[in-house]
Amino acid sequence: MSTSTPVLAAHGLTKHFRAGGGRVSGRSPARAIHAVDGVDLELHRGQVLAVVGESGSGKSTVARLLAGLIPITGGQVLLDGAEARLRGRRAFRAYVRRVQMIFQDPFASLNPVHPVRYTLTRALRLHRRQSSGGTLRGAELEAALTELLERVHLTPATRYVDKFPHELSGGQRQRIAIARALAADPEVLLADEPVSMLDVSIRLGILNLLADLRDRLGIAVLYITHDIASARYFADRTTVLYAGQVMETGDSESVTQEPLHPYTRLLIASAPDPDDLAGTGAAAVREQGTGGEPPSLVDPPPGCRFAPRCPYATDLCRGETPELIEVTPGRSAACWGYSEREGRPDVGRVSTDSANVGGEAGA
Amino acid sequence: MRFLLRRIVFYALTAWAAITINFFIPRMLPGDPVTALLGRMQGRIDSNAEHSLRVLFGLDQDTSMWQQYLDYWGLLLRGDLGLSFTHFPTPVADIVSQSLPWTVGLVGVATIIAFVIGSLIGTFLGWRRGTWADGLLPVATFFQAVPYFWLGLITIAVLSVNLGWFPSSGSYDRGLVPAVSGEFIGSVVYYGFLPALTVVLSSVAGWVLGMRNMMVTVSSEDYVTVAHAKGLPERQVMLGYAARNAVLPQVSSFALSLGFVVGGTLIMEMVFSYQGIGYTLYQAVSTHDYPLMQGCFLVITLSVLVANMVADLAYTLLDPRTRTEDR
Amino acid sequence: ACSGGGGGSATQAGGGQTLTVGMPNGVQTENHSPFATGSSALSLGYAFAIYEPLMMRNQARPSEEPKPWLADSVEWNEDFTEAVITPHEGVTWSDGEEFTADDIAFSIQLRKDFEALNTGALPYDTIETDGSTVTVTFTAGQFVNQSKLYDLVMVPEHIWADVEDPTTDTNPDPVGTGPYTLETWTPQAATVVARDDYWGGKPAVPEIRYSSYNDNNALTTALTTGEAQWGWTFIADFENVYIAQDPEHYHQYAAGGLGIDVLYLNNETKPFDDKAFRQALNMVIDRTELVDVATSGVNPALTSVTGLPLPAGEEFLSADYADQEYAVDVEGARALLEDAGYTWDGDALVDPDGEKVTFELVNPAGWNDYLTALDLIKNSAAELGATATVNPVNQDGWFADVIPGGDFQATLHWTDGGATPWDMYSDIMDGAHYKKLGEPATWNFGRFQNDDATKALADYAAAPDDATRTAALETVQKVFVEEVPGIAIWTRPATAQYSTQNYVGWPSEEDPYNQPQPTGVQAAQILMNLEPAEG
Amino acid sequence: MSAGVETSPGVARDAGPTAEEPVLEVRNLSVDYGFGGDPTHVLREVSLTLRRGEVLGLAGESGCGKSTLAYAATRLLPPPGLITGGEVWLRGRDGERADLLALSDAELRAARWRDIAIVFQGAMSSLNPVFRVEKQLIDGILAHRPRMGRAEARERAAELLRLVGISADRLRAYPHQLSGGMRQRVMIAMALALEPQVLIMDEPTTALDVVMQRQILEQVMELRERLGFSVVLITHDVSLLVEVADRIAVMYAGEIVETAPARDVYQRPRHPYSAGLLGSFPPLHGPRRELAGIPGAPPDLSQREPGCPFAARCPHVMDVCRTELPVLGRTAAAESGRLVACHLHTSLPAGEKLPDLVAR
Amino acid sequence: MKNQLLFLRNGKVITGLVILGFFTLLALVGPWLSPYDPNQVSDALLSPPSATHWLGTDHTGRDILSQIIVGARGVLVVGLVAGVSATVVGVLVGVTAGFVGGIGDESLSALSNMFLVIPQLPLIILIAAQLPSAGGLTVALVIGATGWAWGARVLRAQTLSLRKRDFVEAARANGERTWRLVLAEVLPNLTAVIASGFVGTVTFAVLSQVTLSFIGITPVSDWNWGTILFWAQNNLALQRGAWWWFVPAGACIALLGMALTLVNFGIDEIVNPRLRSTGLHARSLRRRGIRPRVGFTPVVREVRS
Numbered sequence A: 001m002s003t004s005t006p007v008l009a010a011h012g013l014t015k016h017f018r019a020g021g022g023r024v025s026g027r028s029p030a031r032a033i034h035a036v037d038g039v040d041l042e043l044h045r046g047q048v049l050a051v052v053g054e055s056g057s058g059k060s061t062v063a064r065l066l067a068g069l070i071p072i073t074g075g076q077v078l079l080d081g082a083e084a085r086l087r088g089r090r091a092f093r094a095y096v097r098r099v100q101m102i103f104q105d106p107f108a109s110l111n112p113v114h115p116v117r118y119t120l121t122r123a124l125r126l127h128r129r130q131s132s133g134g135t136l137r138g139a140e141l142e143a144a145l146t147e148l149l150e151r152v153h154l155t156p157a158t159r160y161v162d163k164f165p166h167e168l169s170g171g172q173r174q175r176i177a178i179a180r181a182l183a184a185d186p187e188v189l190l191a192d193e194p195v196s197m198l199d200v201s202i203r204l205g206i207l208n209l210l211a212d213l214r215d216r217l218g219i220a221v222l223y224i225t226h227d228i229a230s231a232r233y234f235a236d237r238t239t240v241l242y243a244g245q246v247m248e249t250g251d252s253e254s255v256t257q258e259p260l261h262p263y264t265r266l267l268i269a270s271a272p273d274p275d276d277l278a279g280t281g282a283a284a285v286r287e288q289g290t291g292g293e294p295p296s297l298v299d300p301p302p303g304c305r306f307a308p309r310c311p312y313a314t315d316l317c318r319g320e321t322p323e324l325i326e327v328t329p330g331r332s333a334a335c336w337g338y339s340e341r342e343g344r345p346d347v348g349r350v351s352t353d354s355a356n357v358g359g360e361a362g363a
Numbered sequence B: 001m002r003f004l005l006r007r008i009v010f011y012a013l014t015a016w017a018a019i020t021i022n023f024f025i026p027r028m029l030p031g032d033p034v035t036a037l038l039g040r041m042q043g044r045i046d047s048n049a050e051h052s053l054r055v056l057f058g059l060d061q062d063t064s065m066w067q068q069y070l071d072y073w074g075l076l077l078r079g080d081l082g083l084s085f086t087h088f089p090t091p092v093a094d095i096v097s098q099s100l101p102w103t104v105g106l107v108g109v110a111t112i113i114a115f116v117i118g119s120l121i122g123t124f125l126g127w128r129r130g131t132w133a134d135g136l137l138p139v140a141t142f143f144q145a146v147p148y149f150w151l152g153l154i155t156i157a158v159l160s161v162n163l164g165w166f167p168s169s170g171s172y173d174r175g176l177v178p179a180v181s182g183e184f185i186g187s188v189v190y191y192g193f194l195p196a197l198t199v200v201l202s203s204v205a206g207w208v209l210g211m212r213n214m215m216v217t218v219s220s221e222d223y224v225t226v227a228h229a230k231g232l233p234e235r236q237v238m239l240g241y242a243a244r245n246a247v248l249p250q251v252s253s254f255a256l257s258l259g260f261v262v263g264g265t266l267i268m269e270m271v272f273s274y275q276g277i278g279y280t281l282y283q284a285v286s287t288h289d290y291p292l293m294q295g296c297f298l299v300i301t302l303s304v305l306v307a308n309m310v311a312d313l314a315y316t317l318l319d320p321r322t323r324t325e326d327r
Numbered sequence C: 001a002c003s004g005g006g007g008g009s010a011t012q013a014g015g016g017q018t019l020t021v022g023m024p025n026g027v028q029t030e031n032h033s034p035f036a037t038g039s040s041a042l043s044l045g046y047a048f049a050i051y052e053p054l055m056m057r058n059q060a061r062p063s064e065e066p067k068p069w070l071a072d073s074v075e076w077n078e079d080f081t082e083a084v085i086t087p088h089e090g091v092t093w094s095d096g097e098e099f100t101a102d103d104i105a106f107s108i109q110l111r112k113d114f115e116a117l118n119t120g121a122l123p124y125d126t127i128e129t130d131g132s133t134v135t136v137t138f139t140a141g142q143f144v145n146q147s148k149l150y151d152l153v154m155v156p157e158h159i160w161a162d163v164e165d166p167t168t169d170t171n172p173d174p175v176g177t178g179p180y181t182l183e184t185w186t187p188q189a190a191t192v193v194a195r196d197d198y199w200g201g202k203p204a205v206p207e208i209r210y211s212s213y214n215d216n217n218a219l220t221t222a223l224t225t226g227e228a229q230w231g232w233t234f235i236a237d238f239e240n241v242y243i244a245q246d247p248e249h250y251h252q253y254a255a256g257g258l259g260i261d262v263l264y265l266n267n268e269t270k271p272f273d274d275k276a277f278r279q280a281l282n283m284v285i286d287r288t289e290l291v292d293v294a295t296s297g298v299n300p301a302l303t304s305v306t307g308l309p310l311p312a313g314e315e316f317l318s319a320d321y322a323d324q325e326y327a328v329d330v331e332g333a334r335a336l337l338e339d340a341g342y343t344w345d346g347d348a349l350v351d352p353d354g355e356k357v358t359f360e361l362v363n364p365a366g367w368n369d370y371l372t373a374l375d376l377i378k379n380s381a382a383e384l385g386a387t388a389t390v391n392p393v394n395q396d397g398w399f400a401d402v403i404p405g406g407d408f409q410a411t412l413h414w415t416d417g418g419a420t421p422w423d424m425y426s427d428i429m430d431g432a433h434y435k436k437l438g439e440p441a442t443w444n445f446g447r448f449q450n451d452d453a454t455k456a457l458a459d460y461a462a463a464p465d466d467a468t469r470t471a472a473l474e475t476v477q478k479v480f481v482e483e484v485p486g487i488a489i490w491t492r493p494a495t496a497q498y499s500t501q502n503y504v505g506w507p508s509e510e511d512p513y514n515q516p517q518p519t520g521v522q523a524a525q526i527l528m529n530l531e532p533a534e535g
Numbered sequence D: 001m002s003a004g005v006e007t008s009p010g011v012a013r014d015a016g017p018t019a020e021e022p023v024l025e026v027r028n029l030s031v032d033y034g035f036g037g038d039p040t041h042v043l044r045e046v047s048l049t050l051r052r053g054e055v056l057g058l059a060g061e062s063g064c065g066k067s068t069l070a071y072a073a074t075r076l077l078p079p080p081g082l083i084t085g086g087e088v089w090l091r092g093r094d095g096e097r098a099d100l101l102a103l104s105d106a107e108l109r110a111a112r113w114r115d116i117a118i119v120f121q122g123a124m125s126s127l128n129p130v131f132r133v134e135k136q137l138i139d140g141i142l143a144h145r146p147r148m149g150r151a152e153a154r155e156r157a158a159e160l161l162r163l164v165g166i167s168a169d170r171l172r173a174y175p176h177q178l179s180g181g182m183r184q185r186v187m188i189a190m191a192l193a194l195e196p197q198v199l200i201m202d203e204p205t206t207a208l209d210v211v212m213q214r215q216i217l218e219q220v221m222e223l224r225e226r227l228g229f230s231v232v233l234i235t236h237d238v239s240l241l242v243e244v245a246d247r248i249a250v251m252y253a254g255e256i257v258e259t260a261p262a263r264d265v266y267q268r269p270r271h272p273y274s275a276g277l278l279g280s281f282p283p284l285h286g287p288r289r290e291l292a293g294i295p296g297a298p299p300d301l302s303q304r305e306p307g308c309p310f311a312a313r314c315p316h317v318m319d320v321c322r323t324e325l326p327v328l329g330r331t332a333a334a335e336s337g338r339l340v341a342c343h344l345h346t347s348l349p350a351g352e353k354l355p356d357l358v359a360r
Numbered sequence E: 001m002k003n004q005l006l007f008l009r010n011g012k013v014i015t016g017l018v019i020l021g022f023f024t025l026l027a028l029v030g031p032w033l034s035p036y037d038p039n040q041v042s043d044a045l046l047s048p049p050s051a052t053h054w055l056g057t058d059h060t061g062r063d064i065l066s067q068i069i070v071g072a073r074g075v076l077v078v079g080l081v082a083g084v085s086a087t088v089v090g091v092l093v094g095v096t097a098g099f100v101g102g103i104g105d106e107s108l109s110a111l112s113n114m115f116l117v118i119p120q121l122p123l124i125i126l127i128a129a130q131l132p133s134a135g136g137l138t139v140a141l142v143i144g145a146t147g148w149a150w151g152a153r154v155l156r157a158q159t160l161s162l163r164k165r166d167f168v169e170a171a172r173a174n175g176e177r178t179w180r181l182v183l184a185e186v187l188p189n190l191t192a193v194i195a196s197g198f199v200g201t202v203t204f205a206v207l208s209q210v211t212l213s214f215i216g217i218t219p220v221s222d223w224n225w226g227t228i229l230f231w232a233q234n235n236l237a238l239q240r241g242a243w244w245w246f247v248p249a250g251a252c253i254a255l256l257g258m259a260l261t262l263v264n265f266g267i268d269e270i271v272n273p274r275l276r277s278t279g280l281h282a283r284s285l286r287r288r289g290i291r292p293r294v295g296f297t298p299v300v301r302e303v304r305s
């Protein structure tokens, strides 16, 4: 594990939405959606952190909190170890210059009425200065534009600058969205499911591009997805989110190959796997017997939020919320099964990868 | 039921605003009922009598606007709308209650007929779009754009004066005294037919167009395709699935369009010499009969509000989503 | 009287047809008061079938002696400050009570006690009865106001004495001396039926329905289709629109009184502060064309240069002007202007100060005949080289600000009728009405000031003898003709349409026994004069 | 248009272990979008066979015409869709074969749902928001079994819900009161109401997360085993198909480029596009491998060029590919149950060793 | 933006635009085109259409064709001014409400709902009748001041959905200021909606103005088509059989209204692509005998040769 200060970190990040759309100035403050509850994250330069979890687990909310788009209910966001200042336009702009976000849906994140040139020019003018100090314009702007498009492999740039979003393919649009984020020369890219709306064949191009940016420019990337296989492939570390809480975190390979938390196991077992000739994945899911649905975020169950669906759950799980417990160096799980507590559940060692059963995970 | 509660607060607010606007508008602007009245009498009143009229109408005392406003509220709460200037000394409430039922009856029936017919035609056009039925659209737009009074007057000229099929004015045979008798009701229907027809003719097009558009949108919704896929009879798909959902926005705009409808009424009543509230308002406006003006406007607004509430209620019944909105 | 009864169908009672009277007065509210302006009784006119006046004037021939009606006679003293009224014998109220001198005294006392009821603004002093006659005194001579006393309708003391506030009472159960009693009332129509015990005999029309229409058009339609048989409304091109529908039965009769319509000229602002220009404009206006185009020939054209409508004003005509008639004389007018120092710049008239002559003609929008007339006057002015524009204004604004404040250059307005030309001339040019520009004036809107005329008008009203009056009127007419305080445009007749399909005996050109309108005290006389048509 | 059956190239009689008589046979189906002068030819003579009890996976990237195929086969394609040719033979429960495209409206309406039911791509929005679940379940049943009483139908509806693992008390719920997964299951229950021969599922789980997806698919497969219907499962998630489908048909640009048993497709894709597709998603397990991806973008369907639509992106492109449209046919090796539309394989002399396209 | 101009290919829209263009031309150069001064009285009283007076004359012999030509300006100017002012207010209120959300939204939408519920024509009459001189412009402003609510409501709903769109969020994440988000990101996406609201308001304004003129609430001195009808009605045109006095003006109003509605159709079709895709080729389909149907895709075998 790198010991350098993370460029962006979150401690105890919490976000509660008012229930019922929050538009009514109602007198029922108690009703809140606990979208994100005490999440810790660290983003390091030149590393990709994947956040996986099922729909509604709070992944996007985390990203938007980190991007400063919605106010934080609790916890801190640290930029270079110092508390990030988001209040005020100047501070906010200084912040977004370093932390940029890519939205999930390339079809929605570009304004259909503006050509590529407008979208990128705005980003450039907002964040870059001319060498002489003034607002970027003229030839210098043009050069920056070209350079930006080339960075996302949209060459020749002239073919794309004057196109409208609807004239571009999904992959091209997503590249424009990335280019916009890169215009600020950010140190952190928050990519909220950047490929989920894209086709399998295009996905790869975008992921490779992100990996390339990480490697070439040393950008820290937060990669949000619910496709756990792509997390394995692409991310250095992976954090598993469930119902707004971190369930497990560790390096991607071991999280995907030897999941510790029962939820991670469920997730991995559920993922379709063509190599799983024996159907062990399906069998595992059946064995886990985890019917049921994610918990209500308005009244989250006390204790471990996964307890209602967890086959191993004990009274301890149902009564007390587990902290993240470091199981092996660099790997932790929020499961009582890895604690020394009385009445802890026996989560055993369910591995879904027959080829990799030998890997050990200290219990 | 938060939804309804919110609506009720809104209605209360609107009612308050209407009442206040209603009070201030006529008073903030220049003009004087007595001179207007004298003018209307065109020499029948000696000009020396002007002063006596002022005394009569209580226009000579200088109470502050605020005091008048408070008094106004006090009276309103007691159901007292004041005395009409022009029909002095008849209470405004009497005039209003004499004319309101006619408007509500005629316009209500005509509007509902127009809504139903328009929605049915619109359903059909939307369902059969791309066929000859689309040819009806230009006709609809034309009728939508025809000035109401023009339509009314031409109808009178043709159906009433030339062909003599319908009476040209009045709300029932002038020889009859209102009573719950077949003869009287028949007469009301007979006299109301032409005005109702023109109201329907001129407003039906709007519903047709609105409903058609909604049908086009709704019939490409997945659940309509599913209904087809389920092999349901076409009529059931068209009415039960597509029209049933397409009518929802229509209902809410029906509520909001009532304001426009009432505007149309005013003209209709003028053209057909119908004894409704719209014409009374117009008369009051042209004679600066403040109390009557206020009374009419207030009652019209409140009726529209009530109709809105009814439509809202209907909407809530039709659309289960609103019922549980914030449960 | 509102017994409701059989509900009434179109034809009933004694075989006679129901007579439908139409009025364009819009929605009515139930109010049978003969006092309250705007009450349905007054507005539709059935008040005058129920209540009757003291004396019946012939408004078509104002100079005729009034006929006795509820009063056998009204005797005035020398200086017209006292009137002695003798009631007619044998008159009963519709509830059977007898009509007495006390009722007369009470009715007049009501007007004195309640200023609001005194719409004629008569300066009552004392009202006394000595059993058989009533003596009314006034604080000023009432020569010119005689007719206002005659027109007062009588109400029964035994009912109205108990009325708390006669100004607001709606008189739910009207009791009068007239030939009819109220049968039913609806917002659309009031129906009255004939009395059996009417003092003047049983009326020929068994039932009259007073129908209210929302506007002139609706009433016109009703009249042309025969739905209504009596009414009055301005029908443009009435020959074709109305009479041609049934030339045999449909008639329109315009009874010229002494009222006229006048183009008030603002005597205190340019260009009408110059007598020469007023005269010149007066000379170029084509009154025949005005009448033909603007009123469809309904209003009789004025011929006498005195502005007096003929024949009604025949006997008041000053000998000096007896034969002088209006004639269009553009050349003369131009010559007159030239003499007064006017010049022409091309076509445009330039006044002695070197300014082009322009003026604005205003009248309320929608006053169709007036506006059309203004348009024609504009054209006439153009013949002099003066540029006029017609500006229709808001009716209420016109009533409230334009007219009383004198905020106009020229505008059309009517004058009162009355039994003598005094009203007419006084309304146009009486210095007694003079107010500074901007202050509200009741008459003399043009701010005309001529001491001779003012004095002559005062003399006329107060004079004890005819000779003085004649002399005063001559002076007035002289000033009117020479100074042109305003331009008389046309007679303002009392017009009505009626159908002889069912009933005959209406006032007409041949038999001008009164003016023909259904709303007014003359109604009782007309109704009693009707007879079933033959066949 | 007699049923002179087995002439179509799409029908392989000698298919593998599940070989049985086909329940659904799509022959040369062509579909245009747009009525005007330049319609988009979305489907070009597509042929497909579905056998009894089989799960046929239809894969291909977004926009290649998978949904169009499903909708067109049942004539549910919304305007401006237009079927311009082909036949869709369906063998009903009674054993009668009928061409859905030639049926009258009434006959088609009767066949729908009874013999062929669809779960739509947007299953979330497939339920009418203003009706209770119960009504929507029942009216489909009653439309086809008019003699069934209401109470009986209600009984059946409750039973159906239980079948998909939802308690019967949710019958009285409105759709918006159900979670996405429940709605999906209600749709499936509805589709099974009349025990159809064929169930077409168009991306039934894309909107759901993997856990839910797994649950629902498990359930369908289990029901299929119990009730014996055939399934057409449409998705662009090949790894999912490989896992659940018996056979896979890979579509590209409005054409089927390869059909074969699922394992075969996965292990030995014969069409370069299939190979590219399989090389585009990372494996969750096993060794990390280099992912190849497919360069370029799919062709514009409204401006078709002659030749193979994949030619522009194909790493194995030959001259013939740019001029001649390959037809779906057996490979030179005559692999059982496999058809492919690629010059690489079809133009080879018989018996020649097929090039191995798998990057792994 | 070729796609946005696509609606020009629509026959309905073209018809609408042509009519609209014609009337606009009249409004611009009408006074020079008109054969007579519309106020010029002549001897030909109430004469039917003839070679000298193509649309006949009125009761004082004024040329009706000239009145209609000259009157076009009044109608269009009022429509335009009312449309513009109502649209401006509507956009301000609607977009603000939609964008700021919260209490601001609550009160603004309550306000616009209020204006929707209060009957508009009576309110306009009430106000117009009280103004000392209710000239065309005043009327236009009154109509504008009362007629913005519908547009505001629609815009609010649209803005509300746009505000949550990713591209607005994305621009915000990029550090754009709020006013720029509104002006550059949200507003351009509303053009079609605004345009359609504008056209709708113009229609309403034209009809209101004509109605007000007709009932004589506003001065009848400025010529517009309502004024012509006012004179016609007051002079019993219909009773006198003077159809030429009554029909052309009414038809012009209806035509103008129809043109506006047709144009609105086109705009609607941009806003709602579903309307477009079906409307566009309906005719070519009919020619080929195809009936597009919901739920039963047409099968046309012979098409592909």
Ligand SMILES: Nc1ncnc2c1ncn2[C@@H]1O[C@H](COP(=O)(O)OP(=O)(O)OP(=O)(O)O)[C@@H](O)[C@H]1O
Pocket: A017, A018, A021, A022, A033, A034, A035, A053, A054, A055, A056, A057, A058, A059, A060, A061, A062, A226, A297
């Ligand atoms: N603005 C908001 N107001 C109220 N609730 C919200 C809001 N945004 C998100 N939520 C709720 O917060 C929870 C987490 O949402 P979030 O979008 O972060 O999930 P996610 O993990 O990104 O899901 P997905 O994979 O579907 O994108 C959800 O239950 C959602 O309903």
Ligand SMILES: Nc1ncnc2c1ncn2[C@@H]1O[C@H](COP(=O)(O)OP(=O)(O)OP(=O)(O)O)[C@@H](O)[C@H]1O
Pocket: D033, D034, D040, D042, D060, D061, D062, D063, D064, D065, D066, D067, D068, D069, D079, D080, D081, D121, D236, D301, E277
């Ligand atoms: N209404 C339409 N007009 C024109 N082209 C259309 C229309 N609808 C769909 N298409 C085109 O038809 C092609 C096939 O669409 P279809 O929905 O069948 O694809 P799909 O394979 O189901 O994609 P997805 O995986 O995204 O659902 C696409 O290229 C699409 O652009």
Ligand SMILES: [Mg+2]
Pocket: A059, A060, A061, A104, A192, A193
């Ligand atoms: Mg998300």
Ligand SMILES: [Mg+2]
Pocket: D066, D067, D068, D121, D202, D203
């Ligand atoms: Mg699809």
